Structures are given as C-alpha cells and as structure tokens.
Amino acid sequence: xxxxxxxxxxTCLGADAAEIERIWLTHQTNAPDKLVVNWESNEPGDSVxxxxxxxxxxxxxxxxxxxxxxxxxxxxxQKNVTYHYRVRSGLxxxxxNTFKGxxxxxxxxxxxxxxxxxxxxxxxxxxxxxxxxxxSAGDHxxxxxxxxxxxxxxxxxxxxxxxxxxxxxxxTPWLPALGNHDREIRPRGPKPPPEPVYDIEATAxxxxxxxxxxxxHWHFDVPDFGVRFVALDFSHxxxxxxxxxxxxxxxxxxxxxxxxxxxxxxxxxxxxxTIYNERNATVRxxxxxEWSRMISQGSLAITGFGYFGxxxxxxxxxxxxxxxxxxxxxxADPKSAVLKSEDNFVLLTFRRAPAQLRVELKNLNGEVLDRxxxxxxxxxxxxx
Numbered sequence: 001x002x003x004x005x006x007x008x009x010x011t012c013l014g015a016d017a018a019e020i021e022r023i024w025l026t027h028q029t030n031a032p033d034k035l036v037v038n039w040e041s042n043e044p045g046d047s048v049x050x051x052x053x054x055x056x057x058x059x060x061x062x063x064x065x066x067x068x069x070x071x072x073x074x075x076x077x078q079k080n081v082t083y084h085y086r087v088r089s090g091l092x093x094x095x096x097n098t099f100k101g102x103x104x105x106x107x108x109x110x111x112x113x114x115x116x117x118x119x120x121x122x123x124x125x126x127x128x129x130x131x132x133x134x135x136s137a138g139d140h141x142x143x144x145x146x147x148x149x150x151x152x153x154x155x156x157x158x159x160x161x162x163x164x165x166x167x168x169x170x171x172t173p174w175l176p177a178l179g180n181h182d183r184e185i186r187p188r189g190p191k192p193p194p195e196p197v198y199d200i201e202a203t204a205x206x207x208x209x210x211x212x213x214x215x216x217h218w219h220f221d222v223p224d225f226g227v228r229f230v231a232l233d234f235s236h237x238x239x240x241x242x243x244x245x246x247x248x249x250x251x252x253x254x255x256x257x258x259x260x261x262x263x264x265x266x267x268x269x270x271x272x273x274t275i276y277n278e279r280n281a282t283v284r285x286x287x288x289x290e291w292s293r294m295i296s297q298g299s300l301a302i303t304g305f306g307y308f309g310x311x312x313x314x315x316x317x318x319x320x321x322x323x324x325x326x327x328x329x330x331x332a333d334p335k336s337a338v339l340k341s342e343d344n345f346v347l348l349t350f351r352r353a354p355a356q357l358r359v360e361l362k363n364l365n366g367e368v369l370d371r372x373x374x375x376x377x378x379x380x381x382x383x384x
Contacts, residue, residue, distance in 0.1 A: 021166060022166065023087060024170065025171075025173040028210040031222075042068075059074075072087075079104050081100075084098050102222065107225045110347055112134070127171075133173055134172045134173070137276065137302055138235060140158065144199075158209070192243040198246040200245060200248060234276040235277040236278070250287065271298075273300055273301070274295050296317045328341075344362060344364070345361075
C-alpha cells in the first residue's frame with residue numbers, strides 16, 4: 001500500500017521525478033535526541049524531510065540551499081516508537097522509510113569493521129540483530145581511488161558503499177570511525193612517494209558522513225543507558241611522519257591526546273567504550289603506556305585492525321578486534337584470550353535495571369563466538 005501511494009505521489013509530481021534511494025542516517029550531535037537524514041539527489045535542489053510516528057508523517061523540515069549532497073537534522077522526541085520518513089529534493093522523492101526510536105529498556109548496538117574487504121554480505125547478519133545503532137571501527141571501503149589519484153573531496157567510494165547496503169543504512173543510525181583505507185587518495189606503492197598517499201584530514205569522509213564534533217574523532221552518549229562511545233583516529237601508526245601517514249598524531253602535545261585525556265576525565269558514564277583502527281598491542285604502548293592507562297579508565301576497547309575476531313585481556317580490561325572480513329591472517333595479541341578466524345562483528349546489549357552490558361562476538365550466521373558480561377565501572381577506575 002505504501003509503495004502504491006508512493007508511485008501515485010511520483011505521478012503527481014511529473015514524469016521527470018525520480019526515486020531517491022541512497023539514504024543514510026547519522027548523528028552530528030553528541031546525544032540521541034536528534035538524527036541526521038542524509039541523501040544524494042541527481043540534480044541540485046532543496047532538502048526536505050517529512051517524518052512522524054505513523055505512515056501519515058505530519059512533520060516537515062526544509063532547507064532551501066540547493067545541493068546534491070543533503071544533510072538535514074530532525075528531532076527525535078519519542079522513545080519506543082517507529083519513525084516513518086520521506087526525503088525530497090526538487091521533484092525527486094523517496095519512498096516512506098522507517099527507523100526505530102531509541103528504547104527505554106534494552107539498547108542493542110552492533111560494531112563492524114573492514115566492510116571494504118569482506119567477501120560475504122555482512123549487512124543481513126547485522127540487520128537480524130535488530131540494532132538501534134551501528135558503529136564501525138574503520139576501513140569501510142578499499143580506497144577512495146580506483147588505481148589513479150583522486151581529489152580529497154571525492155566521496156564516490158562512500159556513496160557506492162552506502163548503496164550496497166541501502167536497506168540497513170536507511171533504517172539504522174550509524175557512526176563510523178576512521179581507518180586508513182577511508183582516506184587513501186592514491187595507490188600506496190612499495191615505498192613512500194613524494195606526495196601524501198592519505199588525506200589525513202579525511203575531507204571526503206567528513207563531507208559525506210555528518211558526525212559529532214570534529215568528525216575525525218567524536219563521542220556519542222546514550223544517557224538512558226549510561227553509555228559513552230568514543231572514536232579515536234588511530235591507524236598505521238608506524239608510518240607517522242612519512243607520506244604514508246594516515247591519521248592525526250597521537251603524541252602528548254597533540255590535539256587528539258589532549259581531547260581524549262580531558263574527555264575521559266570528564267566521563268561519568270557507567271560504560272565508556274573506545275573505538276579505533278590500530279592494533280591493540282601497539283596502542284597500549286603509545287607514549288610510554290599513557291594511552292593504555294587512559295583507555296583502561298573506560299569499560300572496553302574495540303578495533304578493526306586485523307581480519308579476525310579476538311578478545312585480549314590485560315589486567316582485567318578487555319580489548320576486542322572485529323572484522324566482517326575475518327578470514328585473514330590472525331595477528332594474535334600477546335594477551336589474547338579468544339582468537340577466531342571467522343567473519344564477525346560485535347553486538348553490545350545494554351540493560352537499564354540493573355545496569356548491565358553483554359558483549360558478544362558473533363559470526364555472520366549469528367553464532368556466538370565469545371560472550372562476556374560487564375558491570376558498570378566505578379568512576380575513575382583504571383586497569384593499567
């Protein structure tokens with residue numbers, strides 16, 4: 001019935017109208033009371049989102065600026081409901097899509113990585129878990145280029161990536177963290193070339209995905225469940241200072257170190273989860289172990305460094321590695337407790353009363369490879 005109504009709607013608009021299908025949902029603020037609806041249109045035009053908690057919609061937000069890449073933020077005033085929405089630009093419009101409002105009893109968050117390198121469809125496995133939020137630990141695409149250098153602003157690879165899992169991205173808000181492949185603008189080659197291989201500022205990534213804060217690093221809170229997610233910009237740290245450098249510096253006098261230090265000091269949430277795209281053992285050794293000390297003030301860490309699944313335990317603190325392309329060489333952590341050579345993702349399940357977190361490493365068939373329960377952290381707790 002909805003599809004028929006949409007076809008009639010397009011007919012009323014005219015023969016030149018086209019259906020908008022490439023839509024993705026993100027957050028650009030640090031809390032879940034607002035959502036960004038993102039889409040592409042064939043021609044420049046205004047941005048319109050019609051939305052509501054029934055298929056009749058009822059609310060409408062408009063931006064008159066003429067663009068082809070659209071980011072329009074809408075309020076999320078209700079919990080435990082299904083939101084319905086449609087986007088429009090000029091004569092073009094989408095069908096009426098849906099997404100879940102945030103819950104009040106149980107929050108499910110999926111974490112993926114290496115989507116640019118999986119050989120199997122990964123989105124259906126995630127959708128079966130019915131997540132309220134999707135996070136990633138980097139490397140969404142193989143590269144921004146296709147063998148020849150591209151402009152820093154070229155986000156075509158991300159557009160194709162979203163289009164390849166359209167149903168998931170138009171129904172599930174998501175927050176990606178950066179990996180090295182997400183800003184590779186020319187082939188890496190056997191040795192560092194004269195020109196930078198990676199766009200450290202991640203221009204295309206930040207333009208395409210409307211994210212919180214500086215976007216190359218961010219944090220996002222879900223207050224009802226006492227959780228804070230933090231994304232760092234770590235990848236290929238051994239190439240720092242060369243034309244192979246992929247990410248922002250990690251040194252004590254850098255912006256990233258100071259931002260994370262202050263954020264962790266200010267974090268009062270029972271659960272704090274840090275995400276990045278570098279080998280856990282490498283991160284633990286940075287700046288004389290200071291990064292390890294700061295990260296371990298939280299609840300756990302998740303990386304998408306390698307093509308395998310893993311949980312490492314260091315003085316009672318858990319470091320996870322996940323990859324939906326998980327059949328590569330497993331570079332085992334020296335503190336590895338669980339190591340799996342399977343395509344996998346992480347499912348985080350939060351409960352409010354009593355506050356509890358269950359972390360499951362799952363393969364794409366939905367089978368649990370590892371499960372661990374986490375209690376709320378004590379404020380200022382550290383496991384160096």
